[in-house]
Amino acid sequence: MSAEQMDSVLSLIGPDLTRQMTNYREAIEPKQRLAVTLRFLATGESFVSLAFQYRLGVSTVCDAVHLTCHAIEARMMSLTFPQPTEEGWKDIARHFWQKWGFPNCLGAIDGKHIAITAPAHSGSRFFNYKHSFSIVLLALVDANYKFIFAQVGDFGRSSDGGVYASSMLGQGMEANTLHVPPDTPLPGSGVQGPIPYVIVGDTAFPMKTYLMRPFPGQRIPRWQENFNYRLSSARMVVECAFGILSARWRVLLTRLQMSPKYVDSVVLAACILHNYLLTPSQTQRWLDEAEESAQRLPAIRDLGGNRGSREAYNVQQKLSAFFNSPEGRK
Numbered sequence: 038m039s040a041e042q043m044d045s046v047l048s049l050i051g052p053d054l055t056r057q058m059t060n061y062r063e064a065i066e067p068k069q070r071l072a073v074t075l076r077f078l079a080t081g082e083s084f085v086s087l088a089f090q091y092r093l094g095v096s097t098v099c100d101a102v103h104l105t106c107h108a109i110e111a112r113m114m115s116l117t118f119p120q121p122t123e124e125g126w127k128d129i130a131r132h133f134w135q136k137w138g139f140p141n142c143l144g145a146i147d148g149k150h151i152a153i154t155a156p157a158h159s160g161s162r163f164f165n166y167k168h169s170f171s172i173v174l175l176a177l178v179d180a181n182y183k184f185i186f187a188q189v190g191d192f193g194r195s196s197d198g199g200v201y202a203s204s205m206l207g208q209g210m211e212a213n214t215l216h217v218p219p220d221t222p223l224p225g226s227g228v229q230g231p232i233p234y235v236i237v238g239d240t241a242f243p244m245k246t247y248l249m250r251p252f253p254g255q256r257i258p259r260w261q262e263n264f265n266y267r268l269s270s271a272r273m274v275v276e277c278a279f280g281i282l283s284a285r286w287r288v289l290l291t292r293l294q295m296s297p298k299y300v301d302s303v304v305l306a307a308c309i310l311h312n313y314l315l316t317p318s319q320t321q322r323w324l325d326e327a328e329e330s331a332q333r334l335p336a337i338r339d340l341g342g343n344r345g346s347r348e349a350y351n352v353q354q355k356l357s358a359f360f361n362s363p364e365g366r367k
């Protein structure tokens with residue numbers, strides 16, 4: 038983060054970090070609170086280590102981090118995560134078609150486990166299939182690696198599909214309250230008729246008319262392989278976004294030793310700063326750094342057949358036919 042970018046963030050959250058001076062002590066400046074928090078997010082160092090570096094008390098560092106993350110969430114959330122509009126969705130879909138060759142795509146969705154220390158008296162609620170304790174970050178990402186939607190805080194034992202079903206995104210898509218554009222023909226072709234706008238995900242998510250997942254199995258016809266390849270190319274955007282997020286804010290590579298409510302605030306603050314700071318010129322550098330550090334998401338497990346409604350299956354068939362047509366292969 039450059040000095041100009043730090044000053045820009047400080048201008049937004051500075052009033053929330055200001056504390057009154059007293060006759061007994063001087064309050065810490067907002068810029069120092071922000072600097073300590075950014076150092077914590079960027080390195081994942083312990084509060085004790087940061088206290089030695091900045092010559093502050095451990096409890097002071099702890100309070101500064103929690104206060105700053107809360108201020109970032111309160112002041113910058115609406116700026117970096119604007120409310121979805123029909124024109125906004127169309128713009129996202131246009132970029133997915135131009136960059137990744139998948140039409141009528143509203144975004145790529147996936148979940149990421151954030152490792153935490155097991156909370157007291159939590160039982161197995163945070164225990165995940167990797168045999169560690171975590172909370173789940175569910176994110177929808179556009180074609181330029183920016184988060185459109187992010188929800189954090191679900192128990193680590195929850196599946197991605199279960200987290201999505203109970204999320205505001207899942208409920209909004211099901212109720213059609215997110216201003217998704219009406220069905221439209223695919224680019225350069227009207228043979229398939231109007232096709233709904235869709236989200237792309239892996240096999241952990243349910244099959245819906247607005248949520249596409251790959252065809253299951255290993256021995257599948259060529260036309261299904263083409264569909265899976267195009268869907269995977271678009272879906273990789275969310276995995277790359279998680280790689281960039283972790284490469285910049287390395288606290289997400291550590292095991293967070295704090296209460297789950299504070300973990301939620303830290304992770305959400307990292308997502309907000311990711312959107313605020315990410316520029317096209319920096320994207321490739323962060324991707325290369327994530328690749329060098331071997332920060333990859335685990336392979337997707339086979340979670341069963343491609344179950345879904347007949348309408349969802351018809352949408353999948355029409356998209357597959359488009360990818361195998363001359364217009365879709367351009």
